[in-house]
Amino acid sequence: MLRIFYGENRLEAEKAVKRTLGEGYEVFEGESLTAGDLPSIFQGTSLFGGGFGGGDGSGSGAGGLGGGVRRILLKNLGENAEVWAKLADYIETEHEVVVWEGKIDKRSTGYKQLKEAGVEMEEFATLKKPDAGLVFGVLDTAMRNGEKAVRDLEKIEADQDPFMFFGLLVTQALKKYEYSGGGARERRILKELAKVDLQMKSTGVEPWMLIKSFLLRVGKI
16 A cells, blocks of 8 residues: 655654554665666565665665565655656555655646545644743743643644744743743753753653653652
8 A cells, every 4th residue: 555644744744654654664765766666666575685674764674574565665755756757656556655755746747646546645734833932831830830731731732843842941941040040940940851852862752741741840840
């Protein structure tokens, strides 16, 4: 089955890729492919025998070894006009294939062919940039009542980018530190935010869960 995921909300698109393909899938970069590679990808076993697995785009791992259904991620095919134009020829593939595009040209012949053929397409639109005043309000509330701050956040999180929100949270905490003249509590809050920042970059925990956990404990810092 062939699916198309596109849009600038990379975080949600990546989640959808993992939900669809699981772990250990093969990854191919569109710019490195030719139209001649497509039969091997869509109809055959792994193009290079050992596969591109790992699910991280690194080109390592053992995804696609052996027979059966393969799980494949194709990235940025739209930047390769030759390959993009041929994609509709392979919609009957028996393998699980996801094409992930940052942007998609809906005027292109390739897109129109895929649309007419009924290929499943899902857009992950850009999330709203957080409002600084809103973030400041959430932080202020959390310093008094963490549970209420989390409830306030849950009303808006679906439309927000967690990484942008967290960045503004840090900015607001820095302002509080400056206004306090380097207060001890404000310093402890910044240290706690630094730990959260590291967790967001180095763990697989959902960013919103980390942010909410911080809001729940900031009042006790």
